[in-house]
Amino acid sequence: MSRLVVVSNRVADPRKAAAGGLAVAVKESLEQTGGLWFGWSGNIHDTESGQGTHGEVRLQTVGNIKLATCDLTQEDYAGYYLGYANDVLWPVFHYRLDLANFDIRFTATYRRVNRQFASRLMPLLRADDLIWVHDYHLIPLAAELRAMGCTNRIGFFLHIPMPPPLIMAAIPEHEWLMRSLFAYDLVGFQSPADVAHFTSYVESEAGASPLPDNRLLAFNRSVRVGAFPIGIDVDGFSDLATAQDGIEMFNRMREEYSRRRLLLGVDRLDYSKGLPQRVNAFRELLALYPENRNSATLIQIASPSREDVSAYSILRSQMDSLCGAINGEYGELDWMPVRYIHRNVARKRLPGLYRASRVALVTPLRDGMNLVAKEFIAAQDPTDPGVLVLSRFAGAAEQLKDALLVNPYDTQGTAHSIQRALTMPLDERIRRHKTLMSQIRQFDVRWWSSSFLDALAQTATTDMAS
Incomplete structure (x- = not known):
């Protein structure tokens, strides 16, 4: 050999x-x-x-x-x-x-x-x-x-x-x-x-x-x-979701957000990831579907990336401003619409966060593959899975056709798809997850x-x- x-x-x-x-x-x-x-x-x-x-x-x-x-x-x-x-x-x-x-x-x-x-x-x-x-x-x-x-x-x-x-x-x-x-x-x-x-x-x-x-x-x-x-290593990542750190994160999120439905984005802070477009789509969701106010929370993790490049510092300022504006416009004393986290989150804790989320927003403007989409699927409880909202411009979209595919440049269209994800019946969520799980298992790492x-x-x- x-x-x-x-x-x-x-x-x-x-x-x-x-x-x-x-x-x-x-x-x-x-x-x-x-x-x-x-x-x-x-x-x-x-x-x-x-x-x-x-x-x-x-x-x-x-x-x-x-x-x-x-x-x-x-x-x-x-x-x-x-x-x-x-x-x-x-x-x-x-x-x-x-x-x-x-x-x-x-x-x-x-x-x-x-x-x-x-x-x-x-x-x-x-x-x-x-x-x-x-x-x-x-x-x-x-x-x-x-x-x-x-x-x-x-x-x-x-x-x-x-x-x-x-x-x-x-x-x-x-x-x-x-x-x-x-x-x-x-x-x-x-x-x-x-x-x-x-x-x-x-x-x-x-x-x-x-x-x-x-x-x-x-x-x-x-x-x-x-x-x-x-x-991805599907079994390895699924195991992390049921390991101690994963379970602790899941339980903490479910306890802290017991009255909320979580939407989750996990990205590097990069202009290819469509972060401002995603946050604006969430703002449009709150405007078009008022029932989500005081009910849905977006947790956006944007880990530091190439901070010495000017385009990234501009993006960081833009995200700070956007998230602050939404929280100022819609926030309540006991509800912050957007939790924006600009730091790394330990990888062993991510599966528990994925599992606690009702919707994952993976909406890059362009991406070679995007493994977050596949990790979210692998981390789900198959009896009560969350829904993947995926940009059609991610390479993963060519495989994961049972996700809700969106155009991240279409703010209203993305907001409508997020609402569909939040209100999707259990039987449809299970069916879509089963098909997606089969796909990522067949074409694993x-x-x-x-x-x-x-x-x-x-x-x-x-x-x-x-």
């Missing part, structure tokens, strides 16, 4: 990984093959005095898994991570061209850091390793490895959405970026829509031709593409990992002819 080598922007200790993260997804395969996990340590240094990505790789053995990490300099962090990855790729891939910063210096640093990662990884590789690269931070990594003589099978998985061709074409040097994906043997996306966008791009911009076995020929190279929607790796192992190595 070939050893699995996982490459991601950050490396996590699999022993400490919370259920649902990348660590859970790859831990089993890494353990089975005595695998290697390579990436950034999370440490930043002011200078390149032998410690940044130019320094030695640190190796750590965790059970049967080897972790290999390297540091970034402050310059590399600013240009590669904050700059190109999060000021160019993240907004563009989420359709927010207005928030992108196309500074040419970011591109140079992004390419250089990927080259440095490749040079640190190469000496650690074996001839028959199977390499799995993750996400937008590392798109050109395979091309850099190929330039250094790597002939291993290399797969890439994009965790975020793939934008349509005209949006992708807004990125300066977009052709170079997409050409880089053809250095992989297999490129995986979250949904068929993402595959269609990528296919459309390379057909229109590079004259790509379809080949058998879901392959595309362009740039004198071929690559296999496919949709591999990521899942182990299915995702094994299906991608099986496809990669069966894919012929890329034709590197130029």
